[in-house]
Structures are given as C-alpha cells and as structure tokens.
Amino acid sequence: xxxxxxxxxxxxxxxxxxxxxxxxxxxxxxxxxxxxxxxxxxxxxxxxxxxxxxxxxxxxxxxxxxxxxxxxxxxxxxxxxxxxxxxxxxxxxxxxxxxxxxxxxxxxxxxx
Amino acid sequence: xxxxxxxxxxxxxxxxxxxxxxxxxxxxxxxxxxxxxxxxxxxxxxxxxxxxxxxxxxxxxxxxxxxxxxxxxxxxxxxxxxxxxxxxxxxxxxxxxxxxxxxxxxxxxxxxxxx
Numbered sequence: 750x751x752x753x754x755x756x757x758x759x760x761x762x763x764x765x766x767x768x769x770x771x772x773x774x775x776x777x778x779x780x781x782x783x784x785x786x787x788x789x790x791x792x793x794x795x796x797x798x799x800x801x802x803x804x805x806x807x808x809x810x811x812x813x814x815x816x817x818x819x820x821x822x823x824x825x826x827x828x829x830x831x832x833x834x835x836x837x838x839x840x841x842x843x844x845x846x847x848x849x850x851x852x853x854x855x856x857x858x859x860x861x
Numbered sequence: 862x863x864x865x866x867x868x869x870x871x872x873x874x875x876x877x878x879x880x881x882x883x884x885x886x887x888x889x890x891x892x893x894x895x896x897x898x899x900x901x902x903x904x905x906x907x908x909x910x911x912x913x914x915x916x917x918x919x920x921x922x923x924x925x926x927x928x929x930x931x932x933x934x935x936x937x938x939x940x941x942x943x944x945x946x947x948x949x950x951x952x953x954x955x956x957x958x959x960x961x962x963x964x965x966x967x968x969x970x971x972x973x974x975x976x
Contacts, residue, residue, distance in 0.1 A: 792967025
C-alpha cells in the first residue's frame with residue numbers, strides 16, 4: 750500500500766471550512782484513498798473514501814487531484830466537535846483481510 | 862444494525878499479571894476482526910486480525926496473543942504483562958470478502974495501565 754504524508758497539525762476557525770491535505774505520490778491505479786478521524790479517547794470513525802472522482806457525503810468532501818498524487822478532505826463548516834486526529838490512508842485490494850494501516854495523521858484543532 | 866462491544870473499558874494491572882480483553886460483534890456474520898493498540902501519544906498500530914474462527918494473523922511480534930473461539934468473538938490475551946503493554950486497545954470489524962469497502966467499525970476501546 751502507498752505511503753501517505755500529512756501535516757502533523759492544523760488549526761481552523763469555527764464555522765470556516767477545514768481543508769486537510771494528504772500526499773500519496775506513490776499511489777497505484779487500484780488503490781483507494783480513505784479518511785478516518787479519531788476524537789480523543791474514542792475509536793476511529795470512517796469519514797469518506799474515493800478512487801478517482803471527487804466524493805461528498807453528509808460529513809465531508811474528498812477532492813482527489815487528477816494525477817491522484819494528493820487529496821484534500823474538506824469539512825465545509827467546522828465545529829468544535831470536529832477537533833480530532835484525521836487519518837489519510839491509501840489501500841488497494843486487501844484480499845480477504847480488509848485491514849487498514851494507520852499513520853500519524855493530522856491533529857485538527859477547531860478554535861472558537 | 863451492527864454493534865461492537867469491548868470490555869473492560871478500563872483496567873489497571875501489575876507487571877507480570879495476565880490479561881484478557883474481550884470483543885463481540887452483533888448484527889453481522891463472518892466479519893473480519895481486528896485488534897489495534899494506541900500507546901500514549903502514538904498512532905494506531907494493528908496487532909492482530911482474523912478472517913475466521915481460529916484464524917489469527919499477527920502483524921507485530923509482541924507479548925500478546927489473540928484468539929477467535931466464535932465467529933463474532935475476539936479475545937486479546939497476555940500471560941505476563943509488561944510496562945510497555947500499557948495503552949488504548951481497540952477492537953474493530955469489517956465486512957469480509959469482495960463486499961469489503963475499506964470501512965472499519967471500531968469499539969469504544971479498553972484503556973490498560975500496567976504498573
């Protein structure tokens with residue numbers, strides 16, 4: 750699975766959009782980009798995933814560049830409850846295992 | 862709907878004592894099951910995963926073992942705890958096979974302190 754690079758920390762003002770970048774320059778054609786977040790002392794929570802096209806759900810939007818070497822997770826109107834560690838993970842077909850390997854992630858601090 | 866339960870939520874154990882953490886999943890069958898650990902200030906480390914009863918794969922060598930005696934039950938154990946075993950232990954499940962979308966569902970975690 751391709752390696753990802755994320756900034757260790759970011760700040761965002763409450764009510765503004767939070768844009769979390771992720772570099773995955775070695776991604777291969779069959780690998781998906783996944784985003785999870787972990788609020789302090791809780792288990793990680795799935796946010797969104799995509800392959801090539803931009804994706805949007807009720808939580809966030811995922812923008813993947815045309816060359817697929819980087820992506821951005823967008824929280825359109827960040828709230829204090831969005832303060833968490835955000836993980837960007839790249840994974841191809843995992844066979845029967847479904848396992849995910851987490852990196853260090855980005856700690857997002859939403860400030861009032 | 863599917864739910865995942867982990868217990869105990871918190872425990873404090875002396876060095877050299879045994880450990881047993883239990884995880885059960887409800888509302889699904891034939892899940893993949895996982896144990897992750899998060900040491901203080903560190904990222905999530907995959908310890909074990911299982912694709913079926915009695916099938917355990919270890920990701921890192923360590924002082925811990927896992928077992929899956931039933932389809933929806935996953936147990937993490939140690940015979941003798943070390944200080945370095947302290948951390949936040951998370952159980953997770955996912956759909957098995959080609960329907961797997963990469964989404965993992967995590968339990969609420971068990972916080973272990975070894976003194």
